[in-house]
Amino acid sequence: MSALHERSPGGDPPRVExxxxxxxxxxxxxxxxxxxxxxxxxxxxxxxxxAYRQRPAAVVLPETVDQVQALLRRMSALGVPVVTRGxxxxxxxxxxxxxxAVLLVMTRFDRILSVDPANRxxxxxxxxxxxxxxxxxxxxxxxxxxxxxSQIACSIGGNxxxxxxxxxxxxxxxxxxxxxxxxxxxxxxxxxxxGSAALDGPGFDLTALLTGSEGMLGVxxxxxxxxxxxxxxxxxxxxxxxxxxxxxxxVATIIAAGIVPAGLEMMDAPAIRAAEAFCQAGYPEDAAAxxxxxxxxxxxxxxxxxxxxxRILESHGARDLREAxxxxxxxxxxxxxxxxxxxxxxxxxxYYCMDGTIPRREIARVLEGIxxxxxxxxxxxxxxxxxxxxxxHPLILYDVSRPGDLEKAERLGGEILELCVKAGGTITxxxxxxxxxxxxxxxxxxPQELAAFHGIKAAFDPRxxxxxxxxxxxxxxxxxxxxxxxxxxxxxxxxxxxx
Amino acid sequence: MDExxxxxxxxxxxxxxxxxxxxxxxxxxxxxxxHPVAADTLSTADLRGIVAYEPSELxxxxxxxxxxxxxxxxxxxxxxxxxxxxxxLAPESTIGGxxxxxxxxxxxxxxxxxxxxxxxxxxxxxxxxxxxFGGQVMKNVAGYDVSRLLTGSMGCLAVLLEVSLKVLxxxxxxxxxxxxxxxxxxxxxxxxxxxxALPLSAAAWADGVLRLRLSGxxxxxxxxxxxIGGETTDAAYWEAVRDQRTGxxxxxxxxxxxxxxxxxxxxxxxxxxxxxWGGAQRWIATxxxxxxxxxxxxxxxxxxTRYRGGDPRVPAFxxxxxxxxxxxxxxxxxxxxxxxxxxxxxxxxx
Numbered sequence: 001m002s003a004l005h006e007r008s009p010g011g012d013p014p015r016v017e018x019x020x021x022x023x024x025x026x027x028x029x030x031x032x033x034x035x036x037x038x039x040x041x042x043x044x045x046x047x048x049x050x051a052y053r054q055r056p057a058a059v060v061l062p063e064t065v066d067q068v069q070a071l072l073r074r075m076s077a078l079g080v081p082v083v084t085r086g087x088x089x090x091x092x093x094x095x096x097x098x099x100x101a102v103l104l105v106m107t108r109f110d111r112i113l114s115v116d117p118a119n120r121x122x123x124x125x126x127x128x129x130x131x132x133x134x135x136x137x138x139x140x141x142x143x144x145x146x147x148x149x150s151q152i153a154c155s156i157g158g159n160x161x162x163x164x165x166x167x168x169x170x171x172x173x174x175x176x177x178x179x180x181x182x183x184x185x186x187x188x189x190x191x192x193x194x195g196s197a198a199l200d201g202p203g204f205d206l207t208a209l210l211t212g213s214e215g216m217l218g219v220x221x222x223x224x225x226x227x228x229x230x231x232x233x234x235x236x237x238x239x240x241x242x243x244x245x246x247x248x249x250x251v252a253t254i255i256a257a258g259i260v261p262a263g264l265e266m267m268d269a270p271a272i273r274a275a276e277a278f279c280q281a282g283y284p285e286d287a288a289a290x291x292x293x294x295x296x297x298x299x300x301x302x303x304x305x306x307x308x309x310x311r312i313l314e315s316h317g318a319r320d321l322r323e324a325x326x327x328x329x330x331x332x333x334x335x336x337x338x339x340x341x342x343x344x345x346x347x348x349x350x351y352y353c354m355d356g357t358i359p360r361r362e363i364a365r366v367l368e369g370i371x372x373x374x375x376x377x378x379x380x381x382x383x384x385x386x387x388x389x390x391x392x393h394p395l396i397l398y399d400v401s402r403p404g405d406l407e408k409a410e411r412l413g414g415e416i417l418e419l420c421v422k423a424g425g426t427i428t429x430x431x432x433x434x435x436x437x438x439x440x441x442x443x444x445x446x447p448q449e450l451a452a453f454h455g456i457k458a459a460f461d462p463r464x465x466x467x468x469x470x471x472x473x474x475x476x477x478x479x480x481x482x483x484x485x486x487x488x489x490x491x492x493x494x495x496x497x498x499x
Numbered sequence: 500m501d502e503x504x505x506x507x508x509x510x511x512x513x514x515x516x517x518x519x520x521x522x523x524x525x526x527x528x529x530x531x532x533x534h535p536v537a538a539d540t541l542s543t544a545d546l547r548g549i550v551a552y553e554p555s556e557l558x559x560x561x562x563x564x565x566x567x568x569x570x571x572x573x574x575x576x577x578x579x580x581x582x583x584x585x586x587x588l589a590p591e592s593t594i595g596g597x598x599x600x601x602x603x604x605x606x607x608x609x610x611x612x613x614x615x616x617x618x619x620x621x622x623x624x625x626x627x628x629x630x631x632f633g634g635q636v637m638k639n640v641a642g643y644d645v646s647r648l649l650t651g652s653m654g655c656l657a658v659l660l661e662v663s664l665k666v667l668x669x670x671x672x673x674x675x676x677x678x679x680x681x682x683x684x685x686x687x688x689x690x691x692x693x694x695x696a697l698p699l700s701a702a703a704w705a706d707g708v709l710r711l712r713l714s715g716x717x718x719x720x721x722x723x724x725x726x727i728g729g730e731t732t733d734a735a736y737w738e739a740v741r742d743q744r745t746g747x748x749x750x751x752x753x754x755x756x757x758x759x760x761x762x763x764x765x766x767x768x769x770x771x772x773x774x775x776w777g778g779a780q781r782w783i784a785t786x787x788x789x790x791x792x793x794x795x796x797x798x799x800x801x802x803x804t805r806y807r808g809g810d811p812r813v814p815a816f817x818x819x820x821x822x823x824x825x826x827x828x829x830x831x832x833x834x835x836x837x838x839x840x841x842x843x844x845x846x847x848x849x
Contacts, residue, residue, distance in 0.1 A: 118690040118762035141694065163640045174638060176647065177615045190822050197800030198758040199607065199779045202817035203827055203845070204656075205614055208647035212640045229696040256555035258578055258668030298698055300718035357636040359556050389637035429638035437641075444641055449630045455833030456643050459826065472642065 015100055016078050021057055024078060025102070028070040033108075035059040044103055047088040047095040048150070049436055051352075051406070056083065056097030063108045065183075065191060065221045072219065073189035075102060081465045082187075084215040086126065086158030089150040091353060092434030094162060094214045094470055101468075104219065106157050112136050113222070119197075120227045121180055126157025126220045130164075133225060142227040145172035148430070149338060157220045163212030165430030167263040167294075167337075170388035174430065176211040178226045184210060184218035187461045197224070209456070214432050215467040217460040231262075233299035235306040236330040239318035240287035244268060247289035248363035250316035251387045254293070255360065257312060259305050263294035264388030265337050268367065271344065271382040271395070272336075278343030281336030284320040291318075291387065292337055294330075340384040341395070348380070348397035352409045355437075356420030357391045357429035369419050370394055377412045379405075391429035392420070418443050433471045441471075442478035450475060503545035504629065504660055510541060511627035511658065515837040523654040523841055525564055525593030529600050531807050533653050533815045533844040543595050546660055549573055551635070557666050558618060558635050563595025563659040570594055574666055582610040582667040584741050595659045601651020604741035605701035605712070608693065608761070608777045614650040616665045622649065622657035625835025635663045648830075654841040655849050656834045670700070670714035674721075675736065678709045678729035682765045682774070685709040689777040690762045697723045701737050702777040705746045712737055740775055747773040750784035753809030755792050757781040759801035766795045782806075789813040816845055824848065 016024075018036070025034045035041050036058045046053045057080070062068050075082050084104045085095035097103045109125035112133070116122065117140040124133060130151040134143040147166040148154055154164065160182065165174045172178070181195035194210060195201035210217055241247040247266055254261065267275065267283075267290045276283040283290060291313070295305045306323065313321055324330040336343075344351050358366050367383060374381040374396070385392040394416055398409040417427040417440045427433070427440040441450070453472040457464070514521050520538035524530075546564035554577040561570050567587050574580055584604025585597035603612040619633025622645075632645035649656055680688065685704035689711075692699060698715035711727060712734065713720045739745035747754060747770075757766065761778035768791065773782040785792065789805060796803035802817035819827065824846065831838065831849050842849065 116760075116762075117694055119760040120694060121760075141696075163644070165638055169638055173611070173615060174640075176644065177611060186822075186826075192820075192823055192826070194823075196758070196802055197760045198802065199761075199776060200601075200612065200651075200758055202802045202804075203819050203823065204652050204830060205601070205647055205650060206823075206826070208614055208644050208650075212644055217643075229694055232696045252555040255557060258671075260557075260668065298696060298715065298719040298722070300722055301698070301716040304716045304718065357634075357638045359553075359558075359636060361553065361556065386638075391636075391638045424634070425636050426634050426639040426641050428641050429636070430640060432640055433642075441641060446630070448628050449632065449642070452624065452630055452645070452834060453643055456645070456830065459829035459833045 016080050018057060021078070021080065021102070024074055025058055025060055025071075028074055029060055029062055029067055033061050033063065033067070035061070044085070044088070044105065045097060047085065047090045047093060049091050049093040049096070049434070052093045052096050052435055054097045054099060056101055056103040057099065059103045059105060061105045061108050065185065068104070068185050068219055068221060069189040069191060071104065072185055072187055076187055076189070076465060079463070079465070081468050083467050084161070084219050086155035086161070087129065087153050089154040090158060090162055090432060090434065091355070092428065092432040092436040094432050094434035094467070095158075096435050098468065107155065109157070109221065115140065117142060121224050122227060123222060123224050124156055126160070126223060127155050130154050130156055130159055137227055138230070141230050143230050144225050145178050145228050146175050149341070156223050156225065160211050160220050160223055161213065161215050162432040163430070165386070165391065167265060167386060169386065169391070169430070170264065171260045171262045172228070176208055179207060179211060179223060180226055181224040182207050182210055182220055183222035185221055186218050187465050191221070192218070195224070212432070214434060214471040216457055216471050217466065231296035231298075233302035234294065234296045234330065235302050236324040236333050237293045237306065237309060237313070238320070238322045238333055239291045239293070239313040240284035240320035241289045241291070241316070241318060242287070244289045244367050245364040246317050247291050248360070248387070250291060250313055250318065251363065252360055253312050253316065254309055255388070257308060259309060261293050261309070261388055262296040263292065264386070265292040266290065266383070266385055266387035267337065267340065268383040270380065271340055271384045274343040274347045274382060275336040275340050278346060279335050279339050281332055283336050287320070292333060337384065344382050344395045344397065349399040349401065350397070352396040352398065352413055354392065354394045354396065354413050354416050355428045355431040356417050356425055357389070358420050358423045358425035360387070360390045362423040362425070363387065363390065366392070366419060366423050370416055373412055373415050373419065377408045379408055379412055386429070389429070390425065414440060435470055438470065438473045438477070439481050441473050442481055447475050447478065450478065504623070507541065507658060508623055508627040508629065511623055511625065511839070514839045515626055518837055518839070520839045520842045523599070523658055525596035526566070526589055526591040528589035528592040529596055532600060534811070534847070536841050536844050541658065543593065543658070546595070550661060554579060556635070557637070558663055559666050560635060560661060560663040561594050562661050564593050566591050567594055567597055575669070578669050579666045580669045581616070581664065582606060583613045583616050585613060587742050594662060598650050598662055599652065599654045599659060605703060605737050605775055608779055609700050610667070614647045617646045617650050617662060618665055619663040620646045620649060620659055621661040622659055624657045625837055625840050629660070630657070633663065637665065653845040655831055655845050656840065658840065672715070672717050672720050673700070673734055674713045674724060675732045675734045676711050676713070676724065676727055676729035677732035679707055680709050681707070682771070685774065686762065686764065686778045692727065693761065693777050697726065703740055703773070703775045705773040706771065710736055740773070747782045747784040752784040752786055753805065754807040755783045755785065756804040756806040757783055757792065757796045757801060758803070759796060759799040763799040763801070766799070768792060768795055793817060814846065819846070
């Protein structure tokens with residue numbers, strides 16, 4: 001889908017002969033850790049954003065940190081770029097391979113190294129899945145809070161690289177708020193500890209900087225995660241509304257009342273109907289919008305909060321107000337929301353998931369704006385989103401077999417993200433920029449801000465060998481795209497030469 | 500760009516051109532922290548006021564030179580708070596200074612640190628260019644997380660102009676209890692209770708007394724109170740710990756901030772610590788050699804800051820391994836190529 005070729009800041013690296021590259025890899029890694037040849041590498045040609053596909057020069061699956069260090073030293077010496085991949089569930093093409101690069105797959109780092117209940121942390125290898133951490137510490141009455149919807153498959157290393165979110169971010173934060181320390185290997189093969197075993201580390205907060213850096217700054221080889229006590233009480237409420245605006249106002253009132261729900265999710269009519277058809281969660285199919293509100297914590301707190309939330313929802317005209325009576329019903333109510341993506345996948349041949357975040361007060365206005373843009377492009381959009389933190393996931397429905405549809409979907413997606421930026425928001429709340437949203441970075445950031453990002457990148461990786469062409473666009477790319485993003489007749493980057 | 504920012508930018512550009520360093524200063528209430536910077540002062544005092552505050556968004560945007568007291572008063576008016584409880588070392592301590600130093604109060608292990616509440620910032624880099632990172636929304640993963648990188652960077656990378664912070668509702672009720680016990684018992688109790696689903700919001704020990712603060716709905720706090728036992732005590736203690744005006748903070752001896760995993764047994768150092776953060780932050784007033792303090796912290800997997808006083812030739816912050824320090828230098832060079840912003844305040848070579 002990407003029409004423009006992205007050059008790394010240091011210029012194109014020299015291409016290494018495939019046979020020479022394979023020989024170099026086999027010198028430093030055992031045979032079973034090196035995959036070459038189309039058949040072996042085909043499964044790695046895309047991540048969760050499958051519209052983008054590219055086969056890498058080779059795939060490697062090392063098993064020790066020593067091997068990762070040796071690999072990076074050797075690739076640096078050869079000038080071969082390296083793209084790191086976890087479980088490959090990312091939705092922005094962050095782990096999309098490059099033809100001339102080695103794809104470094106970290107899934108064999110799959111051990112939980114230690115669980116420390118007294119210090120409420122666990123040290124895990126990057127390939128451990130998100131859900132496996134909570135599973136392993138449950139006997140201690142603890143869990144790991146961030147829960148992206150892919151949590152049974154996605155790896156913690158990938159979660160850190162993307163700063164993954166989930167449905168509980170408003171109360172418990174994103175990955176960055178739940179990771180204490182990292183071990184990374186730099187592009188030169190140097191092994192570094194970021195942060196410490198304590199709650200903070202000396203010097204700059206590089207743990208925060210690495211989190212969400214999309215594989216551009218280093219390879220994550222170990223993660224120390226924070227663990228929280230499992231909340232003993234939980235309530236899930238469902239409320240149907242006759243308008244998106246009423247639902248949006250109810251969200252704002254809940255927050256303003258001093259309640260921080262564990263989850264506060266909204267779905268619009270197309271999403272409700274798709275989810276109900278898919279898994280019969282008992283959703284109100286005639287509603288214009290629906291809210292799911294989860295409260296958790298100490299039992300007495302939760303009871304009190306649930307009755308306050310009930311009153312607020314009613315005062316905003318909620319109907320079909322229901323509270324799950326037991327855990328089974330809680331699971332059923334969540335099931336519809338959690339399967340909204342596959343459900344939408346059944347009502348349209350293809351869909352394209354966006355990830356903008358906006359201030360909550362703009363929810364109704366932005367949803368109306370999305371409707372207008374969708375109508376303009378002749379496409380339908382279903383909305384499921386984390387209303388509590390303003391993180392929208394518009395799902396653009398299209399049919400890739402219909403000529404021009406994919407391009408229309410991409411254009412609509414870009415315009416939706418620009419609408420989010422104009423509303424005071426951001427182009428990505430939790431999925432990352434990757435390859436997908438790299439052009440919208442030109443809208444969100446000035447050339448000087450992008451230059452600062454390039455400076456940070458160069459401090460870690462001066463030759464641009466780690467995941468080149470992702471996350472941060474070159475200034476030249478933004479200038480080339482300038483024509484696409486002219487607002488009010490003003491060119492976005494007048495100081496740059498036009499090509 | 501408004502006038503105050505334009506003046507600061509011009510000063511920075513001149514400094515960068517002439518290679519003359521600048522010492523960034525808010526209210527100066529943390530002048531003692533880190534190494535003094537022999538340079539002209541760049542004051543953020545003119546950057547004052549709340550830019551935007553919408554309680555239902557749980558976000559406040561504030562100019563860096565605004566006193567913490569002013570921000571907290573505005574939040575309190577809406578039943579909200581800065582959940583990381585930054586220390587107010589002077590009445591005029593600023594929000595910019597609080598974030599540049601990255602200090603957090605007693606609630607830190609339960610609610611998060613300063614960096615956890617930073618959503619975005621507007622800064623001037625070492626070339627005097629105005630840059631904006633992050634935003635005013637809860638979730639934002641576009642671009643590197645420069646806002647959090649700057650938190651705790653002691654002004655060595657950029658000058659904060661404006662910050663957006665996540666705020667939280669104040670709990671319905673707070674209740675503090677005190678139990679007499681030894682340091683060993685206190686560490687054990689704090690770690691044990693911290694792993695349970697109790698509405699804890701602070702846990703500290705000093706002079707043979709363990710103090711715990713419970714925050715939340717009335718019923719939940721009352722229920723937890725019966726689990727924990729002890730005597731009800733004055734909640735004002737937490738303000739004194741937060742603002743560093745009790746116990747070891749008043750000592751005339753050099754004061755060390757030792758950050759270790761919470762369950763670390765009592766450190767083998769002279770003097771009785773004031774233990775905060777449920778065991779994870781230990782304030783030690785001691786004449787012990789820096790190497791001794793740092794060895795004890797390091798052996799536990801933590802680090803030690805010579806927080807106040809002591810031998811000025813001793814590095815204030817825990818020394819970094821050379822490859823990590825080199826990375827710090829390259830990051831500084833990226834944002835402050837002339838090396839004029841608070842040089843040496845954090846580490847001699849930064």
